[in-house]
Amino acid sequence: MSAEEYKAGDQNLTERTEPEENTFETTELTISMGPQHPATHGVLRLVLDLDGENVVKCTPYVGYLHRGVEKLGENRTYFAALPLTDRLDYISSMNNNVGYVNAVEKLFGIEAPERAKFIRTIVAEMGRISSHIIWLGTHVLDIGATTPFLHAMAQRERILDLFEMLCGARLTVSYPRVGGVRNDISQEFLDALYEFVLEFPSNMDNYETLVTENRIWKDRTVGIGVISAEEAVNWGLTGGTLRGSGVDYDIRKYAPYDAYDKIEFDVPVGKAGDCYDRYMVRVGELRQANRIIKQCIEKLPAGPVMAEAPKLTLPPKDMILKDMEHLIHQFILITKGPSIAEGEVYVATEVPKGELGFYFVSDGTGKPYRMRVRAPSFVHASVLPRLCKGALIADVIANIGTIDIVLGECDR
Amino acid sequence: MEALLIAEKLRERFPEEVLDIKEFRGQISVTVNKDKILNIFRYLHDDPDLFFDYLVDVCGADYLGKKEKRFEVVYHLYSIKHRHALRVKAEVAADKPSIDSVVGIWAGANWHEREAYDMYGIVFNGHPDLRRILLPEDWEGYPLRKDYPVKGPEKEWPGFLDVLDKAKKYREFEWHG
Numbered sequence: 374m375s376a377e378e379y380k381a382g383d384q385n386l387t388e389r390t391e392p393e394e395n396t397f398e399t400t401e402l403t404i405s406m407g408p409q410h411p412a413t414h415g416v417l418r419l420v421l422d423l424d425g426e427n428v429v430k431c432t433p434y435v436g437y438l439h440r441g442v443e444k445l446g447e448n449r450t451y452f453a454a455l456p457l458t459d460r461l462d463y464i465s466s467m468n469n470n471v472g473y474v475n476a477v478e479k480l481f482g483i484e485a486p487e488r489a490k491f492i493r494t495i496v497a498e499m500g501r502i503s504s505h506i507i508w509l510g511t512h513v514l515d516i517g518a519t520t521p522f523l524h525a526m527a528q529r530e531r532i533l534d535l536f537e538m539l540c541g542a543r544l545t546v547s548y549p550r551v552g553g554v555r556n557d558i559s560q561e562f563l564d565a566l567y568e569f570v571l572e573f574p575s576n577m578d579n580y581e582t583l584v585t586e587n588r589i590w591k592d593r594t595v596g597i598g599v600i601s602a603e604e605a606v607n608w609g610l611t612g613g614t615l616r617g618s619g620v621d622y623d624i625r626k627y628a629p630y631d632a633y634d635k636i637e638f639d640v641p642v643g644k645a646g647d648c649y650d651r652y653m654v655r656v657g658e659l660r661q662a663n664r665i666i667k668q669c670i671e672k673l674p675a676g677p678v679m680a681e682a683p684k685l686t687l688p689p690k691d692m693i694l695k696d697m698e699h700l701i702h703q704f705i706l707i708t709k710g711p712s713i714a715e716g717e718v719y720v721a722t723e724v725p726k727g728e729l730g731f732y733f734v735s736d737g738t739g740k741p742y743r744m745r746v747r748a749p750s751f752v753h754a755s756v757l758p759r760l761c762k763g764a765l766i767a768d769v770i771a772n773i774g775t776i777d778i779v780l781g782e783c784d785r
Numbered sequence: 786m787e788a789l790l791i792a793e794k795l796r797e798r799f800p801e802e803v804l805d806i807k808e809f810r811g812q813i814s815v816t817v818n819k820d821k822i823l824n825i826f827r828y829l830h831d832d833p834d835l836f837f838d839y840l841v842d843v844c845g846a847d848y849l850g851k852k853e854k855r856f857e858v859v860y861h862l863y864s865i866k867h868r869h870a871l872r873v874k875a876e877v878a879a880d881k882p883s884i885d886s887v888v889g890i891w892a893g894a895n896w897h898e899r900e901a902y903d904m905y906g907i908v909f910n911g912h913p914d915l916r917r918i919l920l921p922e923d924w925e926g927y928p929l930r931k932d933y934p935v936k937g938p939e940k941e942w943p944g945f946l947d948v949l950d951k952a953k954k955y956r957e958f959e960w961h962g
Contacts, residue, residue: 436919443904444928448935479810606838606865609893622839622865716809719861719872721841730842732859736851747842747861755896784919 399425408437412515412770415780417754421761421769428769431761433754438784446744450710451477452551452687454744459545461729461748462782464507467500467536468724469782470549475630476720476731477551481685481713487632488676489553494632495566495669496539496548497722498662502573503532504725505613505659512652512774513584516593521583528576531569538562552686553679567670573663581656594648598760598772601646608759609752612727613658614776617643617651624723636668648775655777685711710739717743726750726777746785750778786869788813791835799825804876812872819858819875823885829862829871830890837862837871840891843898845905849931855879856907860887877907886912904929 402423408416416437422430442461446454458473459466471493478484485493510525533543539562540548540555548555584590600608605618615622623640625633641657643650680686687706688699715737721730727749734743753776760772786794789808792815796803802825805816817825829837841861849855854876862871877884886909887894898909899918906927909915917924923944926933 439919441928607892609840620865627868718810718812734846743846745844751896752893
């Protein structure tokens with residue numbers, strides 16, 4: 374049975390009606406959900422005003438993980454702030470790095486070489502697979518299915534192993550650099566990645582067998598957390614959360630960066646704007662990410678991986694040991710930072726959660742005068758009261774899962 | 786539409802309000818007067834040729850000692866239909882900084898404005914729920930201001946002692962079951 378048929382036939386199962394007329398006296402109950410709650414994906418606290426099972430009002434409290442990334446970034450050089458971005462959305466740190474270096478490169482007015490752009494595209498899509506797959510596992514686990522979570526974690530482990538092979542780190546990678554990437558990728562890595570890419574579609578088929586047509590899964594997600602396209606745009610939603618409502622806004626297509634304009638891929642779009650459509654969109658994105666990696670590996674050009682801009686990018690380590698000029702540049706860049714033009718830029722990239730934007734104001738010194746992180750999770754968490762109003766408590770869990778938030782990024 | 790054309794169009798429509806148009810790396814910033822900010826945004830949002838339906842971001846900025854008016858509120862706008870972007874900046878003076886809230890136009894501005902209030906102390910008039918968001922509600926000072934120290938204020942957060950007291954009290958609890 375397809376999704377449309379199911380929706381047409383079983384409307385009465387999923388439709389949420391107003392609470393029935395009270396037959397006995399009840400009072401509204403206020404409960405605090407979180408911050409220590411396994412389904413809140415971190416430290417999110419919701420205060421729920423309940424009328425029986427129905428949520429009358431939902432008030433999110435965030436900030437438990439606030440570390441002042443913006444203030445810290447304003448007191449570090451552009452190069453030294455890169456590891457801070459690892460800790461924003463810590464399950465797809467590679468994408469944050471790529472977003473950060475793209476923004477800094479725009480501010481500096483330099484461009485990474487072609488090979489570095491392809492490598493960044495590859496690692497960003499690996500990060501997307503890793504993030505989406507952990508989203509899939511945890512979202513389904515919250516709603517009650519344990520098996521897909523175990524399979525998903527096994528797949529994610531393979532991605533992390535590949536990251537380790539690439540740069541030595543598994544979670545907080547800091548692999549991309551301003552002007553390119555840290556090191557070139559080896560043939561061994563490419564072979565292992567290609568093997569993963571070839572196997573991935575059949576693994577996806579396995580997950581979909583477990584989840585997509587599952588009766589319980591559909592009961593819990595079809596028609597839940599519905600948000601229309603206009604409203605979703607008005608709330609500033611991005612990424613899969615927006616595309617589930619039928620808006621094809623994807624920065625990789627709208628304002629291509631790195632190698633996305635040289636790669637063919639589709640943007641999956643939903644229709645109904647409910648949890649189920651958002652699930653279908655992200656599953657589609659997983660397959661597309663795999664397609665992008667495959668094309669990138671096949672088209673990977675030869676050449677350097679760092680831009681030729683000695684006063685704006687960190688020199689390679691072996692040259693520092695051999696050459697006086699490089700040593701001087703390294704010393705100046707690390708202690709004082711680069712000297713760049715005064716101005717301001719806002720650069721956004723498509724991370725797994727949505728639009729991650731960096732807004733820099735430069736006053737000509739080596740440190741950003743203002744560094745602003747536009748975090749998709751922050752915006753998505755703000756829409757929770759709208760999604761949860763009138764829903765059941767059980768749907769609150771589905772709604773938290775479907776907007777795909779990571780509190781490290783939300784609180785910054 | 787080209788961002789520069791949009792900026793010119795905005796200047797034609799609001800000649801008194803638009804103070805400055807700047808370009809850097811192909812991005813356009815328009816500095817406007819804060820008094821009629823709602824009219825400007827209503828126009829940018831509703832005009833069919835501009836149609837900025839998506840408010841990307843709202844943030845504050847502190848130009849202590851650098852500019853005549855200390856604060857700036859920076860709005861990043863995008864039109865998904867027309868695929869163009871614009872940055873609008875409103876200058877806010879240091880004395881009791883306040884500006885009109887745009888939550889009525891873009892619902893997504895809600896938390897961004899709360900964050901700007903939390904970090905810079907800029908008050909958004911007409912905001913439905915202006916509270917601190919990332920910091921505790923009894924926090925003193927506004928951390929992203931330039932005169933706020935990086936390594937924290939002189940004294941400890943007062944709530945911290947309460948937490949320590951409570952922890953001590955709970956440790957002393959004995960089970961008489």
